[in-house]
Amino acid sequence: MDKSLLKKLGLSDKEIAVYLKLLEYGALSVRSLAAIAGLNRGTVYDLLKNLQAGGLVSYFHESTKQKFVAEDPEKIQPLLAAKEADLREVKKGLVDLIPELKSLQDKEASRPTTKFYEGKNGIRLILEDVLKVTADVDVDKEYYIYSATKASDDLRAAYPDFTRDRVRKKIAVKAISLARGGRLHGLDERRWLGTHDESATYIIIYAGRCAFISRDHQGAPLGVIIENTAIYETQKIIFLRLWEMLGRTAAAEK
Numbered sequence: 001m002d003k004s005l006l007k008k009l010g011l012s013d014k015e016i017a018v019y020l021k022l023l024e025y026g027a028l029s030v031r032s033l034a035a036i037a038g039l040n041r042g043t044v045y046d047l048l049k050n051l052q053a054g055g056l057v058s059y060f061h062e063s064t065k066q067k068f069v070a071e072d073p074e075k076i077q078p079l080l081a082a083k084e085a086d087l088r089e090v091k092k093g094l095v096d097l098i099p100e101l102k103s104l105q106d107k108e109a110s111r112p113t114t115k116f117y118e119g120k121n122g123i124r125l126i127l128e129d130v131l132k133v134t135a136d137v138d139v140d141k142e143y144y145i146y147s148a149t150k151a152s153d154d155l156r157a158a159y160p161d162f163t164r165d166r167v168r169k170k171i172a173v174k175a176i177s178l179a180r181g182g183r184l185h186g187l188d189e190r191r192w193l194g195t196h197d198e199s200a201t202y203i204i205i206y207a208g209r210c211a212f213i214s215r216d217h218q219g220a221p222l223g224v225i226i227e228n229t230a231i232y233e234t235q236k237i238i239f240l241r242l243w244e245m246l247g248r249t250a251a252a253e254k
Contacts, residue, residue, distance in 0.1 A: 003016055006019075006076075009076070009079055009080060009083055010079075010083065011054075012047075014037075014039065014043070014047055015047050015050055015051055017037050017039075018033065018037055018039075018044060018047045018048065018051065018057075019051055019056055019057065019070055021033060021036050021037050022057060022068060022069060022070035023070045023073070026069065027060070027062075027067040027068065027069040028067060028068060028069075029065050029066065029067050029068075030044055030045055030048070030066070030068070033048075033068065048068050054079055055071060055075050055078060055079065056070065056071050056075055056076070056079070057069070057070055057071060058071055112226050112227065112228035112231060113226070113227040113228070114224060114225070114226050114227075115224070115225045115227075116222070116223070116224055117222065117223040117224070117225070118220070118221075118222050118223075119220060119221060119222075120154075120157060120158045120221065121158070122221070122222065122223060123154055123155060123158035123159070123213060123221050123223055124158040124159045126204075126211050126213065126223045126225060127155065127158065127159045127162050128159070129209075129211075129225065130143060130204055130206050130211065131162075131165060131166060131169060131171065133206060133207040133208075133209065134169075134171050134206050134207050135169045135171060136207070137207050141169070141170060141171045141172065142171065142172040142173065142174065143171070143172075143173055143174075143204060143205060143206035143207065144173070144174045144175075144176075144204075144205040144206070144236065144239045144240070144243075145173060145174070145175045145176070145202065145203060145204050145205070146175075146176050146178065146200070146201075146202065146203040146239075147175050147176065147177045147178065147190075147202060148178055148200035148201060148202045148214075149178070149200075150215065151200070151201065151202030151213045151214060151215070151221070152202060154202075154213065154215070154221040155202065155213065158221070163185045163186075166187070167185065167186045167187055170187065171187065172187040172188065172189075173187065173188045173189075174188070174189050174190075174191075174239075174243060175188060175189070175190045175191070176190075176191055176192070176193055176239070176242060176243065176246065177190060177191070177192045177193065178192075178193050178195045178200050191243060191246040191247060191250065192246070193242075193246065201213065201214040202214070203235075205232060205235045205236055205239055206232075207232075208227065208228070208229045208232045209225055209226065209227050209228075209232060210225070210226045210228075210231055210232055210235050211223060211224065211225045211226075212224045212226075
């Protein structure tokens, strides 16, 4: 018998034990039930009250004794229906509560929020956040990156279809590569800084956030997201100014 199903209806282990004993043995006094279940009488009496409230147990008087009996197992159905109704109410309440919780979060928008991520799965979560948050922007669905060689390999390993999904969501990107290399895939532009620093951090500047992706001392990928509008705007200004300078340099070299 899978007792876990009864637990999912909100019954405790002891309530299940008492209910099953009543089903097995029929009508029992509190004393007899306590002895069979291996529980003290006070505990059994409290458990019976809970089971009565759920419609699973009833009682009757025989001579001077009060005896308890399990109701037909079909009575579990109304208990399930009540549980489903409660879950619907919880769901409705959560839908109403989420905007309130977000408003509390937004009150501290001036204070940076930092989130740390580790390993391949962590890097994928960062990239998924980039797509989700940027796609939700009303206009200018674009973000900016400083691309670094080793970190780029980690990004591709963590989310092989990232570029395809970015293009599908019509999100543009401007990339400044630290070293020569890289190719265009659609809705992207690239300029080169001309360094050869393979240990550099990969930086993504997007929709009020900045993500920094690198490796720890053991070579494992790790990342940080900083959520702060002021930091984002500052990093965006620096990026776009450097972008313009690299464009003028490239034009002069031709």
